Amino acid sequence: MKLVVQVKLLPTPDQAAALKETLHACNEAATWASKVAFEKNVKKNFALRDHTYSEIKARWGLGAQAAQHVIKKACDAYATLTAKLKAGNLGRPDSKRYCRAAEKPIAFRPEGAQPYDDRMLSWQIDQRHISIWTTAGRLKGVTFAVGPEQVATLARYRRGESDLMRRDGMWFLNATCEVPEAELNTDPVDFLGIDLGIVNIATSSDGEIMAGRELNRVRARERKLRAKLQKKNTPSAKRRLKRRRRKESRRAKDINHKIAKHVVAEAERTGRGIALEDLTGIRERVRLRKPQRATHSSWSFAQLGAFIAYKARKVGVPVVYVDPAYTTRTCAECGYIDRANRVNQALFACRSCGFVDHADRNGSRNIRARACELRRRGAQSTAPAPPPRQRGGAGRKRGIIASDVCCASPSL
Structure with a gap:
């Protein structure tokens, strides 16, 4: 199963400035790619690359991996929006909320999260350091703070991408970890x-x-x-x-x-x-x-x-x-x-x-x-399908009502 470990970065002022400039450039490029995808109605990853890849590298000075992640981020945003519209999460097709979401291109916040893969980011977990790509060059020796339990999880199970994000003036990396599951108890006593x-x-x-x-x-x-x-x-x-x-x-x-x-x-x-x-x-x-x-x-x-x-x-x-x-x-x-x-x-x-x-x-x-x-x-569990994003909710328990959970167990 996939778990996310949040790591707090402790960059120096110069490192923080480089990270901030990188996020702004990536999100500005993603907003432009989103606009191109909307105008040309090209919202698939490889198809959109033909229209945007070279321009993103030349205009914003992004590396090859960063440019590809920017394009994929724009495509993923449209896939999420389409799923929400189809599920009715934004109201009926004739509602104002539905029209506002569907009739304009998606824009990204200047400091929205940016994905990094292992070519752009390397971990020195024992030393509590990372080496990360930025538009100002490779930053080495960026310190991070994390608890001992999270350190063990990162060292053993970290796989795939990590998301760089800035929130309330603090820098974080959300690292994806593939944690093995225990064998499911298919015959519970109660x-x-x-x-x-x-x-x-x-x-x-x-x-x-x-x-x-x-x-x-x-x-x-x-x-x-x-x-x-x-x-x-x-x-x-x-x-x-x-x-x-x-x-x-x-x-x-x-x-x-x-x-x-x-x-x-x-x-x-x-x-x-x-x-x-x-x-x-x-x-x-x-x-x-x-x-x-x-x-x-x-x-x-x-x-x-x-x-x-x-x-x-x-x-x-x-x-x-x-x-x-x-x-x-x-x-x-x-x-x-x-x-x-x-x-x-x-x-x-x-x-x-x-x-x-x-x-x-x-x-x-x-x-x-x-x-x-x-x-x-021997009936199936009535667990709902995983949503694109978790949402809260409120109300009275009347009729069939359910939780927006991200996991479902098999039938017993």
């Missing part, structure tokens, strides 16, 4: 059902509740602070906004990593598989009042599902996806379905047999039962 939510990020069928109260408080505080600073609109307020951006998403990502690691470790220890809900299409169906929109939009269920899926693949734990329709209204004891069973967000009380439990814990038990039924019937 399943660990996981109910995904907003108030409680994840609830397991074992009864463990991983609450999101702290994260939700932080998100509410950040939204209030952003609104206050945006309203003030002074230079100092803008500087504070710039410093705080992505702080909330980093915190959420860290929490999701910890939850996923715990869930997978528990499933591996007990020899069980993991059952998740299929939450695809939830963004298109849900209709919310204005005070709820920010909370639902920041619900990172897709990211958590992706983390669980790839960590499970790494250790050989099977993951199946089930239809979550009515899991919160169905009694885990007698199977009676009624909207009135869900008393409030936290309480479930069956109107038929009188069973009382935490609502999310009851839902996770239903998810586990559906996964066991899928296995008994």
Whole structure:
């Protein structure tokens, strides 16, 4: 399986200037190649080279490998756009959003990521140095910082391209690693059902509740602070906004990593598989009042599902996806379905047999039962296909809804 290890570069001021100039040149050339591809309707890699390769080398002074990567980047961007348009991710063909995306060439940010292969980039992992191509020549001895676990992964499994990127004034390399997968457990003794939510990020069928109260408080505080600073609109307020951006998403990502690691470790220890809900299409169906929109939009269920899926693949734990329709209204004891069973967000009380439990814990038990039924019937997992890019989503669990995960396990 492919994993990405992010390495922080520590260039000197002169090295940073050369890297910045290189990114600007590559992205300017990619924008020009994209315009040529749009005007001539030539969006295949080798076909577009005939129209752009020589001009890119002569006009921007890029090397042969860099020029080819620039052209491929433009073609890949159009392939991603076509997939999004076809999947309906940008609305209907007559919508304004669809037309804005389809009726003009793709443009690249001046400091957008640029791919590097082994001819343009070499690693001295023991010395924590890299040698990298730039428009100003080859830079040798560029220092990078990385943890000991990531060093071992880079040394053993790094394969293929790495992406050079600049974010918030810092330089990074995203290195692709081919990590071997453990043998898949095709005969789990049971399943660990996981109910995904907003108030409680994840609830397991074992009864463990991983609450999101702290994260939700932080998100509410950040939204209030952003609104206050945006309203003030002074230079100092803008500087504070710039410093705080992505702080909330980093915190959420860290929490999701910890939850996923715990869930997978528990499933591996007990020899069980993991059952998740299929939450695809939830963004298109849900209709919310204005005070709820920010909370639902920041619900990172897709990211958590992706983390669980790839960590499970790494250790050989099977993951199946089930239809979550009515899991919160169905009694885990007698199977009676009624909207009135869900008393409030936290309480479930069956109107038929009188069973009382935490609502999310009851839902996770239903998810586990559906996964066991899928296995008994030998049915395929309902895992969605991998998307071009991961997206978050929000909404209520009604009908067939699913997670934008990047991994799917075979049928059990």
